[in-house]
Each structure stands twice: as structure tokens, then as C-alpha cells.
Amino acid sequence: MVNTVLEVQNITKRFPGVIANDSISFKLNKGEIHALLGENGAGKSTLMNVIYGLYKPDEGQIFINEEAVEVQNPHDAIARGIGMVHQHFMLVPVFTVLENIVLGSETTNGPSLNLRSPRKDIQKIIDQFNLDIDLDTITEDLPVGIQQRVEIIKALYRQVDILVLDEPTAVLTPQEVDDLFKIMRSLVDQGKSIIFITHKLKEVIEIADQITVIRRGKVVGSAKPDEADQQSLATMMVGRDVDMHLHKKKAEPKEMILEVNNLVVKDANGNVEVDDVSFEIKAGEIVGIAGVQGNGQTELVNALVGMIPTESGTVKINGLPATNASPRKVTEMGSAHIPEDRLKDGRVLPFTIADNMVLNTYYLEPFAKSGIRQQEEIKEFAVDLVEKFDVRTPSAENTASSLSGGNHQKEIDAREFSRPINLLIAAQPTRGLDVGSIEYIHHRIIEKRDEGCAVMVVSTELDEIMELSDRIIVMFNGKIIDTVNADEITKEQVGLLMAGVTA
């Protein structure tokens, strides 16, 4: 017997200039993992925010357990059994796991906080779903994947039956993804239902029971994972054939662009994050930096572009000293930097998209003349980039914060690709992008290489590293554990290196 726990009917949500959801209908059955697929800006997050009570739909109806409801706000959503795990967690870093879970629904004994009976209840949930977590650890000490688990437990503790996971795998390591999938399975096996958003088609086929595809605010199709393959899903999503394999000619490395010698970087607490790293990148080659998140790649990039100071060692760009150069100096030496954390670095969310498009060139002609900003030039430039990179927005003068997750990324990519450069340092350049956009960005990266640019790609996606790189540097524990030519190594071998296993 099929039991529909959540149904949305003809949901329409408009923003100024866009119809984010255009009469969307779909059903979530009990015990089902329902994957939502769609291009960047298709309207997936908007729909979830409507269901979770963050947005009021302009039209349409929501049914929970076949009863029409109006979800007023997230509180209301939770009370009706709907929980949502956001990608950026809303946890208090210095609280213990237990404190974070009860936060917002504390019980008290007189004036003091009662943690004993919640602890019992929470432990029961942990055992029931095999969540495996220590309730007394300080939250900030936990890896991202486990913090996400805290969010899931938090929702379960509030007795939700429906869990919305909006791109939960975007920042997880492959191992963490596996763990998450086990948890998701265990949840649906015991009667919970899950809406799962991702751009990784492989994951959809692996975990989903039902797939709904959205394009430009409309449902354009649905599929069962056993009848679908990645290629067909991609086509349905983007509305055209997507070439999932990259074709590139052999690299022809030329002059030296980036030279890094014995670089050491420490964090604020004095821990060594980058440990005596030396490598070089020549014009016309793509070097991929592979590694599990947290093995020094972030700090390496930040030190190279001048965001954090180095401890010792030297950096040269185009043969010129660039150790501890300021971000502006590095930019002016002809490099571009796509930062890893697209919401925090490299963007000002309340600014317009146009202003963000010139964030690091605002002071140069033609965007400014003798200290006066040239609004028209800026806007023209931005409108062009918006079109070229297919940033989905009704206007370049909308605030950057109105963009969808993937379009945030496209906006940064567009800006950094827009200048003449000879060094491109790209950290997670396709995180959160749909397959069509990934294809586009990958082509631009290869185009830059072929124009004679030195490219450094940092990615936790092994597939991306394998596809793009001419050479691969694997980092482990802050050190370079190996440097290999991409066509002489298999994905499995790189995977082993990433885990610190040397032959």
C-alpha cells in the first residue's frame, strides 16, 4: 500500500523577475528517498523553503498525510513533522553535541537545564538508527560529516517524519557520503521519508527510490533509478545532450609560472598545516591538488594568494618573488583565484551581482576613472558575464544573495575567468554546479590552459581531478605525498594516496 506523507500541488513561487517554482506538483511516499534533480536555479531550494515554511507560496497547496496544511514558519514545519538540514549548519561551535541537539527545545528542572532525560531519549535515537556519535564532544572539534549527523539527530529528536536534505553531499568526503547513505537507508527502513537534493547523478542512482527532475521551475519528468542512467538524467535535467567526458589534447607545458619552495604555513594556533611543500606549475598545464578535505590544501591556496601569512619558504610567480604578497599584488601579477568558501570569501552578498563581478578590479579602468566608479561600464560588463556563464538571474542588479547555490559559484567563476591571466588557482571550482555547468567550467579551464595559463585545481572530487589534471599532486597531512602524471595512474591509486598509503 502506498502511503503519501507529503504532497505539493501546483506550487508557484515568484521572485521579482523570476518564477522560481512554476506550478510544481510532486508526492513523497512513506519510507521513500525521493531525489530532486535540476539545473542550478531550477527552483529546488525554493521549493524546499516553501515546504519548510521559510517562504509563503504564491499559489498552490501542501498536503501532509493527505491533509491540506499551511506551513507558517520552520517551527510550524517541525511541529508538523518536517525537518530540514541546511548545508551550513546552525550549530553553536562551543557547545557539546548534546547541548546542540536540545538547544531550542530544552526541558528544565526549575531554573536549571535538564539534560538527563533528553540524553536518554537521544541515545535511544542514536542506537535505533545506528548514528554512532559521542554526545559529549565539543561540536567544533567534529568533522563536517559528523556535524551534519548532529543536525540530523537534532531533527529526529524533534520527532520529524520527513527530512529534507538540500545538497548534503556537496562538502562531504566519499567516505562520509557512504556513511550518510547508510544513515539515510536506516531512516527510511524505519518509516521516515527523505527528500534528497544533489547534483551528483551517481549518488541519485545509488540511493534514490524515486527521482523528480525540475527545470526552470517546472517538473519536466520523473524516473526510477533502475530505469535511468546518468546520461539520460543529465539530458532530462539540462534539456540537451551533455558530454560527460572531457576531451582535451595533451598538455604542452612551457615556461615556469608558479614556483613554490619549502613552503610552511601554520594556523592561528601554531599547528603546521602546510609542511615543507615544494612544487611548480608551468604555463599550459593543469596541476590537480588531490586530497581529503583538511589535509592542508585550503591553507596552501590561501597562503599562495595572500589571504594568510606563510611561516617559511618562498613563492615565485612569473619568476618574481611573491612570498606573502598581498591579495592585490597577486592579482596584479596576473593570477585569478576562485576561493573555496564561496559564501564567505570573494563575495559580498548584499551587493549587486554587478558589483561582485568587479570585486577585485573595481579600481581599474574602465570600472573606475580617477576614483569615480563607472556604473554603466560595470553593469555592461556584468550583464555580459551573466549571459556568457549562464548565471540564472533576472537582472545583474539583483543582490548576489538572491542567487541559487550553484549560481553563486558561477558568478565567481565568471569573474575570475574574465581577466587576462597567466595563473589560475581554482579551489572547488564546480562545487554545487549542475552537470551542464560543470561541463562549461571544465571547458573554460582547459581553454585557459591552452591559451598558455598555468592552472592549479584543488578539488575533493576525485573524478574532477582525474578528468582535468595533466599532473596530480596528492596532499596528506600537510605534505605532498606524491606527484604523478595523470595518464600514468588510476583513480584507485590516487584514492589510496589520498588515504596516506604509499606504495
Place this chain on the structure above:
Amino acid sequence: MTKENKKKDDQIKERSFGIVGVIWKKISVPLTSIFLALFIGGLIMAISGSDPFEAYGALFQSAFGDINGWGRTLEKATPLIFSGLAVTFAFKAGLFNIGTQGQLLMGAITSAYLGFAITGLPAIIHIPLALLGGALAGALFGSIPGLLKTRTGAHEVITTIMLNYVAINITDYLSNGPLKEVSSSDVVARTPPIEASAEIPQVAGLPLGFFIAIIFAVFVWWILEKTTLGFEIRTAGLSGTAAKYAGIKVTAIIVITMVISGALAGLGGAVETQGIVGRYQPGFNTGLGFDGITVALLGKVHPIGNIFSALLIGSMKAGGAKMQFVADVTPEITNVVQALMLFFVAADRVVRWIIRQRETDDEGLTLTTGWGN
């Protein structure tokens, strides 16, 4: 192609936000706050046995009823515009300048000094010279918390509050010591009156200073919105890491911002000295700097908004006395109303709740800040 795109872009923007809608969204919270504050003020009057309609009527009549009323209101509003601008400007860089009072005092006494100590200048030179002196004094005084913040990390709220006391004591000392007016009968601590050539005149019964203030409001808006410096200030104010990424020297921006903010406050003091008081006398400028905070917040920290909020607060100051005379309510009630306004704009969630405005629908605030947002 490019031009076409841009035109399309413009059209979409125009279609999606009606101009009235945009303005309403910007000013709905301050407007509602004002009415709520007036309403509660009225309730208090009614409870204490006066007629609020009569009182507000007298206030309005006195502040806007005739040219003299307007003159008084504009006079009161003038220094408030400047101190409001000072707070606004700092705010854009993410700095909370509580020191406008001190900067204003330093500006006021400096312009008084230049006003009485220099003689024989034509007004066309003397007026701007004394104003400039006031601005410089404010700038210098404003630079201190800026430097302290960038050099030692001391928070500007703390240092500016402390520097207010420093300014009060310096000006008290100067006006009671080296700069004190010497006359046989005069025991009051104050400077001599400024030369007529330093006095800012009235035009058609209205204070010229007010129009200078408007010019500065537009100027501040222009700096913030149209110059690269303004862009740097706003970027630094919204995101330190983004500013760093953009190649902006955040420490330099902090100092420059505090210098300009201090100069604006100093100008407020100078305009007050040269346009109204005619000398420096302790106690005559009290609160003008602090009121800048109310003015700035009520004006939605927008330079042009400041003009309107300063007019409002100015009118209450101008009409308060008449209100007491006519309706027998203490003029302090205007302070209560002003405090309530500040309370409501600061607690804007309360107001939004009252007018049923969702934050999400309003300014595109990101609620879900995830990758998948």
C-alpha cells in the same frame, strides 16, 4: 548586443520592482516606528491628564506653522544632520562611532576659537575657514579611535565613549581657562563671541547652515555610492574577508572612515557655533552628538534619510517649548517620544511583526546559507 542586454536588464528591473514598492520597503519600518512612538507618547500625555492632540498640534504649529517655526526647526536640525551623517558614514564601514559627541565638541570649540581669534577677514573666507578648522579638529579626534583599533584592536565603541569624556574635559578646561572670555562682570565659563565675519547668516529667515548640511548629505551619499573609496568602505563594512580578497587594506579604510566621520561631527559643532550659539559655551551642545545615533538609525543609515530624520527630531526640539506652554505637558515628553522611536527602529523585528512584513520578502535576506541554498 551588450547594449541590448543592458536594456532588457533595465526593463526587467523596472517591471519587477515598482518604485513606490521599493521606497515603501525602505521606509516602512522607520515610519511605523515614528507613529508608534507618537502614539505611546500621546497615551502617556493622556494618562497624565493632558490632551495629546492639543499638545501635538501645538508642537506641529510651532515647528512648521510659519517661517519662524521653520527657521527654528531647520536650525535645530542642522547639527543633527551632521552628527547623523557622522554615525551613518562610520556605520557603512561596520564601525559604531559613539564618539560623535566628543568630535562635535572639539569641532565647536575650534571653530569658536578661529571665529574670535582671527579678525579682519571677509566673511567669505572667515566662515569656511572656521568651518574647516572645526572639521579638522573633529577629524583629528576621530582618528584616535581608528588608530587605536587598527594598532591595538581596541574596540571603537569603548574608545569613542571614553574619548567623549576626554573631549568634555578638554573643552571645559579651555572655555574656563585659556580661551575664557575676559570681562569684569562675566563669571560664566565661555569663550568670547565670534566675529561677525565668522557667523553663518540666515537667508530669507532660514539658516544657511541647513543648506550646507544638505550639500554635505548629498556629498556623503556620493562618496559612498559613486567613488571607489565608498565601495571599499562598504565592502569592508559588510565582509572583512571579502574586502581582503578584493585587495582592500581594511586597516587603512578604518582610519580613513573614522577621520571622515569625525570631520562630519566636527562640522556639526562648527555649524552650531557659527550659526546659532555664536561662541563656545559648555552645555550648549550637549546631546547633539548622541542624537546623531537616533537620527542615523531613524534615517535607515542612509545619508539622505538623515535629512528627514534630523528634521523630525529637530522639529520636536523646536516645538517642545510651545507644547508645554499650550497643553501643559513637560517638554521632556519629546525625549520620551524620541527614545521610543529609537527603540522601535532598533527593535525592527517588533515593527515588522506589527506590519506583517517578512524579512525574506523584504530585502532578500538569505535564510538558508548553504551550498544548496
